[in-house]
Amino acid sequence: MALVGSGALALALGLYVYAALAGAWAAARSSNRLQRSARNALLAALPATAAATGALVFAFLRHDFSLVYVANHSSRSLPLAYRISALWGGQEGSLLLWLLILAAVAFGAVALNRELVDRALPWAVPILAALASVFAYLLVFVSSPFDTQAAPVDGAGLNASLQNPYMLAHPPLLYLGYVGLTVPFAFAMAALISRRVDARWLIATRRWTIVSWTCLGLAILLGSKWAYGTIGWGGYFAWDPVENAALLPWLTATAYLHSVMVQEKKGMLRVWNVSLVVLTFSLALFGTFLTRSGLVNSIHSFSKSPIGAWFVGLIAVVVLASVALVIARLPLLRARSPQLESLVSREAVFLYNNLLLVAFALTVLWGVLFPVISETVRGVPYSVGPPFYNFFLRAFGLPLLLLMGIGPLVAWRRASLRSLRRGLGWPAAAALAAGAGLIAVGAGTRPAGLAAYSFSAFVLASIAAEFVRGTRARRSIDGGSWPAAFSSLVARNRRRYGGYVVHAAVALLAIGIAGSSISRATVEHRVHPGQTIAVGGYSLRYMGTSFRPGANHDELRAVLAVAHHGKRDGFVAAGRNHYHAEAFFGNAVAIKTDWLRAEDLFVIADSFDVDGSVDVKVIVNPLVDLIWLAGVVFLLGSFVALWPDAREERRLARRDLTVGKVVTA
Amino acid sequence: MILLCVLALACAAFVVWPLIRFAPDALSREPELFEALEERDRALAALRELEFDHRSGKVVDDDYRSLVRALRLRAADALRQVDAHA
Numbered sequence: 079m080a081l082v083g084s085g086a087l088a089l090a091l092g093l094y095v096y097a098a099l100a101g102a103w104a105a106a107r108s109s110n111r112l113q114r115s116a117r118n119a120l121l122a123a124l125p126a127t128a129a130a131t132g133a134l135v136f137a138f139l140r141h142d143f144s145l146v147y148v149a150n151h152s153s154r155s156l157p158l159a160y161r162i163s164a165l166w167g168g169q170e171g172s173l174l175l176w177l178l179i180l181a182a183v184a185f186g187a188v189a190l191n192r193e194l195v196d197r198a199l200p201w202a203v204p205i206l207a208a209l210a211s212v213f214a215y216l217l218v219f220v221s222s223p224f225d226t227q228a229a230p231v232d233g234a235g236l237n238a239s240l241q242n243p244y245m246l247a248h249p250p251l252l253y254l255g256y257v258g259l260t261v262p263f264a265f266a267m268a269a270l271i272s273r274r275v276d277a278r279w280l281i282a283t284r285r286w287t288i289v290s291w292t293c294l295g296l297a298i299l300l301g302s303k304w305a306y307g308t309i310g311w312g313g314y315f316a317w318d319p320v321e322n323a324a325l326l327p328w329l330t331a332t333a334y335l336h337s338v339m340v341q342e343k344k345g346m347l348r349v350w351n352v353s354l355v356v357l358t359f360s361l362a363l364f365g366t367f368l369t370r371s372g373l374v375n376s377i378h379s380f381s382k383s384p385i386g387a388w389f390v391g392l393i394a395v396v397v398l399a400s401v402a403l404v405i406a407r408l409p410l411l412r413a414r415s416p417q418l419e420s421l422v423s424r425e426a427v428f429l430y431n432n433l434l435l436v437a438f439a440l441t442v443l444w445g446v447l448f449p450v451i452s453e454t455v456r457g458v459p460y461s462v463g464p465p466f467y468n469f470f471l472r473a474f475g476l477p478l479l480l481l482m483g484i485g486p487l488v489a490w491r492r493a494s495l496r497s498l499r500r501g502l503g504w505p506a507a508a509a510l511a512a513g514a515g516l517i518a519v520g521a522g523t524r525p526a527g528l529a530a531y532s533f534s535a536f537v538l539a540s541i542a543a544e545f546v547r548g549t550r551a552r553r554s555i556d557g558g559s560w561p562a563a564f565s566s567l568v569a570r571n572r573r574r575y576g577g578y579v580v581h582a583a584v585a586l587l588a589i590g591i592a593g594s595s596i597s598r599a600t601v602e603h604r605v606h607p608g609q610t611i612a613v614g615g616y617s618l619r620y621m622g623t624s625f626r627p628g629a630n631h632d633e634l635r636a637v638l639a640v641a642h643h644g645k646r647d648g649f650v651a652a653g654r655n656h657y658h659a660e661a662f663f664g665n666a667v668a669i670k671t672d673w674l675r676a677e678d679l680f681v682i683a684d685s686f687d688v689d690g691s692v693d694v695k696v697i698v699n700p701l702v703d704l705i706w707l708a709g710v711v712f713l714l715g716s717f718v719a720l721w722p723d724a725r726e727e728r729r730l731a732r733r734d735l736t737v738g739k740v741v742t743a
Numbered sequence: 744m745i746l747l748c749v750l751a752l753a754c755a756a757f758v759v760w761p762l763i764r765f766a767p768d769a770l771s772r773e774p775e776l777f778e779a780l781e782e783r784d785r786a787l788a789a790l791r792e793l794e795f796d797h798r799s800g801k802v803v804d805d806d807y808r809s810l811v812r813a814l815r816l817r818a819a820d821a822l823r824q825v826d827a828h829a
Contacts, residue, residue: 085747093754114761122754129750276777345785489802490792491810497803551799733780 079142083133084224087174090126090181091214093119094207101204105271110196117195117203120184123210127181131165131174134223138164144229147171153235153659155630159246164236166249169370169385170223175250176366177213179257183286184210187261191282193734199279201268209260212392221385235659241630244304248297252324255294256362259327261286262334263359266352267400270407277342280351281730284338285720291331292716298324299709310665310682312600312697314705317467319446323365326439326446330358333435339573340425343490346418348411349404350432356400361439363393368446420492427485431478438474442467472526476533479588482581483509483536486544501543508539521597530592534585541578541585548575568718576719583712586704590676593701602695604685614698616679617641622690624651631657633666636683636692640670652683652694676703776828783825786818 101116103109134147138161143149151167152160165171184206188195195202217223239245262283269279301321302314315321334354340347367389404411418426445462452460487501512535516522522531545564552570553563568575599614610619618638626633635653639646652668670679680697793810796802802810 081744082747085744086750089747089751089754093758096758111761111764115758118761119754119758122757125750126754129747276781278777343785343789345782487801489796489806490789492806494803494806497801497806500803501801547799547801548795551795554798555795729784733777733784736776736780 079133079137080145080224080226083130086126086129086133087218090123090130091218093123093126094211094214097207098204098211101207105200105204113200117188120188120203120207124181124185127178131178134174135162135165143233144226146225146227147223149230149233151236153233155659156236157630160236160241163246167236167240170221173213173217173221174223176253176257177210177217179253180210180260183258183261187286194278194282198274199265199268199272201271202264205264205267216385216388238657238660238662238664239308242304242308244300248300248304251293252297255290255297256366258286258290258293259359259362262355266355267403270403273410275348275410280338288716288720291335294324294328295712296709298328303706307667307669310667312680317464320369322442322446323368326443327358327361327365329435329439330354330361333432334358336428337432340428344416344425346416348415352404360393360397363396367393423492424485424488424490427481427488431481434474434478438470441470476529479533479537482584483540486578487540504543505536505539509536524596527592527596530588534588537581537585541582544578572721572723573719576715579715579718580712583708583715586708586711590701590704590708594699597700599698604691604693606691611694611696613696615643616698618696631655634686636694650681652681671703673703676701678702779824779828783821786821790814790818
């Protein structure tokens with residue numbers, strides 16, 4: 079397996095290097111033959127990279143401990159699913175997954191846009207290939223997953239934190255998000271080098287950006303769900319540097335997805351959009367670097383590694399070359415770019431939203447980098463904690479939430495006060511009613527929480543108003559039934575209405591975060607069998623312990639009978655797992671969900687004693703499940719936005735046909 | 744190992760094939776026409792959107808009247824540009 083894997087990786091490296099060099103030469107010399115050969119090399123690198131990945135997975139499945147990587151990240155007792163996910167359980171495998179995803183997205187983006195790449199954006203191939211070359215080089219020469227040794231009897235096992243169903247999906251989704259952002263970056267840079275600053279690169283990469291952004295968003299959410307159920311502190315996002323590193327490109331990609339509409343609709347913000355693409359991709363690289371380098375202390379950084387310097391070099395080259403290119407093309411990008419007509423217009427709202435998102439991203443970046451800078455310059459370690467981030471989340475997040483409600487109600491170009499009054503009426507009334515209701519029931523004591531709930535109500539009401547008004551207008555134009563009009567409304571502008579569904583998800587997220595942060599109730603006691611703990615309307619009676627041995631791990635649990643407002647409500651079992659191969663104890667929290675109230679009863683049990691006593695911490699997390707529901711709504715909105723728009727595709731095909739006819743003539 | 748050799752040979756053939764096959768050595772040059780078509784599509788889409796926003800009540804009559812004239816002029820200009828480049 080080692081020979082097949084390393085041979086396939088060497089082949090992939092050769093193909094990437096050829097695609098980068100020949101592709102650059104062909105693009106510079108307008109050589110169509112060489113360009114197609116380079117393109118084919120990039121496409122052919124996918125099966126080579128897949129063969130290397132397949133060889134490593136096969137080695138995990140066969141317990142081939144002669145591979146150092148397999149021995150270090152699996153054991154004979156490891157369940158099948160985790161033997162496959164062990165592929166990304168360490169640095170070398172993660173890099174290989176990165177390269178495989180890059181090979182796949184490069185294949186997809188180039189194969190689906192062959193005409194565009196051949197005729198207008200030939201530089202996309204060498205840029206994608208050059209980036210892939212760096213990762214292939216690291217895997218072949220610096221950090222190979224195919225290093226061999228005399229095979230031990232058993233492996234060291236997989237990090238116990240990674241033996242979790244969420245870890246089967248979180249890392250691949252995260253990498254899909256990070257790596258997918260390479261496509262808009264490569265196409266944007268190709269457009270700049272070729273001086274083709276029309277919207278073709280942008281249209282060609284739109285879906286790739288939305289897919290990457292969706293994957294990144296879901297990865298952050300799944301990572302939060304993993305942390306919530308595994309780390310055992312009752313929270314879901316700790317502003318850990320590596321969590322922040324995933325959030326950063328998501329924030330700037332969100333800004334880009336909004337500002338790109340302004341360019342498509344009005345031809346504005348061309349400089350801003352390419353700058354956002356560069357910033358987003360650089361942050362995606364930074365995220366990978368932070369996870370892999372061990373630069374910062376984080377539960378997610380597995381070890382110090384030799385690839386840190388390579389990543390710093392790659393990020394420096396990407397940033398410097400991209401910035402130089404954007405500056406060189408400024409006159410071209412600024413030509414024929416119209417000005418903002420009014421500060422009260424849809425495009426102006428998008429601009430405000432962009433400024434807030436980028437400001438928040440830069441603030442979070444500062445929070446991540448400051449401890450490193452402080453330690454390097456002053457030699458004093460300094461940590462930036464949740465209060466810093468929570469302050470700026472409120473400072474930037476609440477205005478963003480408000481803008482999310484205002485944006486859909488404001489017309490493009492400019493809106494008069496009368497138009498605004500008419501649009502804002504119902505949503506504003508809904509927000510005021512929600513705020514007044516909360517104050518009346520005594521839930522509005524915290525201004526930030528009250529604002530989050532009221533603004534979320536405003537957003538949801540403005541989205542509902544948009545759907546109602548749009549459906550009514552569609553019906554008055556086309557006739558027919560209400561469902562047909564609704565369907566036609568969404569089908570004619572999937573990105574807009576899919577976007578509104580995503581906005582609804584963000585409003586749910588805001589309510590979930592506000593509720594679980596402000597109204598959480600916690601109690602912690604050492605209890606003996608028969609004793610009861612009461613909190614937030616729940617009472618939990620400690621019944622005793624249970625022990626279940628297993629092949630991979632043993633389970634020790636404290637069993638508690640639950641009653642809610644005096645009514646029996648089943649049992650929960652929380653405790654510890656002992657992983658044999660890893661010689662590691664991990665938390666096994668118990669979570670009892672009340673879906674109707676979107677509330678969790680969260681139980682942690684620790685410090686078991688022979689006398690049967692145990693430390694039990696019980697947390698009641700109100701509205702927390704709206705956060706996970708938001709993930710489902712977010713995915714639904716992304717699907718709507720991604721669904722192919724036949725009308726637009728016909729229009730673009732007609733445009734290409736027109737150009738084709740003229741060029742042929 | 745045999746599979747790896749087959750894969751390497753297949754990749755090499757796939758890469759070399761465009762070099763030995765005839766293909767015209769020229770990239771097309773059509774950015775001006777494409778920009779004109781884009782501007783035409785943008786102007787027409789803006790007109791459609793304004794009509795819809797007006798009908799749905801998002802744009803009041805006074806705003807509609809002042810915006811529609813400018814957009815029609817822009818669309819006419821964009822169509823002229825397309826004709827000029829084509």
